[in-house]
Amino acid sequence: MTVTASRFKKKWWSWLRFRICRGSPVRVTRRWSLSNIIAKCLNCTMITRFTEVIFNVMYPSITAHTKDVKIYPTRFWILGVFSFLGWFQCLQWNLWGSMSESVEAAFPGWGSETVAMMANWGTLTFSAFVVPMVWFMNHRGLRHGVLLCSALVAGGTVVKIISFTSDSQTFFTVMCHIGAILNGIAGTLIMSAPPMIAALWFPPQERTTATAVSQVLNQLGSAGSYLQPLVVRAPSEGVTPEDIRKDIRRLLYTYAGIGTAVFVIVVVYFPSKPPTPPSLSSQVDRLSFKTSLKKILKNRDILLITAAYSMCIAVPSAWLTVLNYSLSDLGMGQTEAMWVGLSAVLIQGATGLLVGRFTDLVYGHVKLSLLVFMVTSLASFFWFYILTTGTVTVTTWQIFMSVWGGLAFNFGTAPMFFELAVEIAYPCPELVIAGLLTGTMNILGLCFYLLFFIPNVGYQWVIYVLLGSSSCSMFPLMLVREDYSRSSLDRNRTDHSNTIDGNDNHAFSLCSEQDVKRPDIVCSKDSTDIKYEV
Missing domain, CATH: 1.20.1250.20 (MFS general substrate transporter like domains)
Structure with missing residues (x-):
């Protein structure tokens, strides 16, 4: 994906989320998927899990694309x-x-x-x-x-x-x-x-x-x-x-x-x-x-x-x-x-x-x-x-x-x-x-x-x-x-969101709970990078 295409994708996602979430100022991250957007508007953890399963089964290509992963034959x-x-x-x-x-x-x-x-x-x-x-x-x-x-x-x-x-x-x-x-x-x-x-x-x-x-x-x-x-x-x-x-x-x-x-x-x-x-x-x-x-x-x-x-x-x-x-x-x-x-x-x-x-x-x-x-x-x-x-x-x-x-x-x-x-x-x-x-x-x-x-x-x-x-x-x-x-990171077993100061801003961790607790590893939370610093 070129730089121009990447920027277009981010602008498109920002516009879509603004329309669905009514202008909620949420930072763009690759962890966003259609299931997360719908569940966020409904503000219900149970629905978050339910919609994740539904969208992952019905639209695996969309889920893979939004997370920048792809499976090849x-x-x-x-x-x-x-x-x-x-x-x-x-x-x-x-x-x-x-x-x-x-x-x-x-x-x-x-x-x-x-x-x-x-x-x-x-x-x-x-x-x-x-x-x-x-x-x-x-x-x-x-x-x-x-x-x-x-x-x-x-x-x-x-x-x-x-x-x-x-x-x-x-x-x-x-x-x-x-x-x-x-x-x-x-x-x-x-x-x-x-x-x-x-x-x-x-x-x-x-x-x-x-x-x-x-x-x-x-x-x-x-x-x-x-x-x-x-x-x-x-x-x-x-x-x-x-x-x-x-x-x-x-x-x-x-x-x-x-x-x-x-x-x-x-x-x-x-x-x-x-x-x-x-x-x-x-x-x-x-x-x-x-x-x-x-x-x-x-x-x-x-x-x-x-x-x-x-x-x-x-x-x-x-x-x-x-x-x-x-x-x-x-x-x-x-x-x-x-x-x-x-x-x-x-x-x-x-x-x-x-x-x-x-x-x-x-x-x-x-x-x-x-x-x-x-x-x-x-x-x-x-x-x-x-x-x-x-x-x-x-x-x-x-x-x-x-x-x-x-x-x-x-x-x-x-x-x-x-x-x-x-x-x-x-x-x-x-x-x-x-x-x-x-x-x-x-x-x-x-x-x-x-x-x-x-x-x-x-x-x-x-x-x-x-x-x-x-x-x-x-x-x-x-x-x-x-x-x-490793499995916790891939299977999304971490907490997907945390409310900060009562706002709608959410931080999405790309590191697992076990990694955060390990003293020899510092997890970097970034929208484009996933890093382990030793």
Whole structure:
């Protein structure tokens, strides 16, 4: 909108309000809407709320225009492309774990340590590169960050097929390690960017759902990897190691083609942000990267959430990539383990989507919901534990149900953790908060994978670590103080007007009640700007 058009709009609104309100000298602000004008003339708070609802439903375009916010269909393209990239990146991360028997038969030098190390590169590189990668995207914008991610994922798939130019198994192994490293670096932003995309492109009532979609699609990459045994044959009578190597070679060529295609799509069209923000909070200037880190390290509640999220998510997520080994102790082979892992990931995804949508519709009870989900997940993991100890007779349906319940309710906490952390840390950038959560989580996941390198350690210890981390994660969460500053701003939960000296002048706050009470934030009430001064 040009300056002339903006002035014309203000004059037009002033004239309209003068005619309706009979010359009431009210200052022009962007918070004025048709519902507020009518309700002001009637001077009734109940009618204010009622007319707001009616006009927001009947005339959403008018309401959005008067508040300088707009929702674009392009947001679904952005979410779809990024989510598919996240799905493919996770599939590459868990490339070898779901077909461990076939890999060990095709490449005799590979064992459980090599398979675990391929996944371990994801956590190693994440811990090393999360800070510079988050800084890069925060500084250069969403498009440059996603473009870099897609290039790294594509590069990780291409280097594997380069190894086919030689018959050397050592060369193939080295190229696979390099590919895992490149893919792991890309994972730093794949796992950190969902809250940023939701804040930049989606309205308040869709933010948590958008975050959940990105996280679920990323997690469903594990489901895709569990379908690989349908393409790569397991060692059996009549199946030679060379046959298995041909299957793996064909699969890697397919992945290289998909990775390159995704990179081209991102190059062609993937904007950083819409021309007009989708919400009031997205118009607020975020703190700088350096300032955000300082504030986060001084924020008790953010540190508690980080500890709770890391202990809750790290071990179950890492366990899923090596689930074959735990199930083998219960007498399950690779094919049966494939169906357990595949079905568990699918149920995880459905749970994450339902939780994200529920949080958007009924917000304000995230902490209680998290505790309920964490207790249910712990109970399911304990059920799996008593199966491994032989306390109860092992049956197939019990294995399925215990794994389903533990992983589904555990993953359902992820979008709620992200939402609560972003709300408490606001106006720190969503990307920085997500990077902190996922970075700490990956460090704990790295410690879990390193335990596999202990000689003759077996696999029974895994369930004890699973139970211990799930139990300890609830204690820091209980100490967290909830704060919904960002949502309060977007959902208009503040007092819309205050009478000053008996006049009809009204001041409209663009900051939430929680923000006003926070000593570290000064809210600027302005008709054209929304600022947080630290």
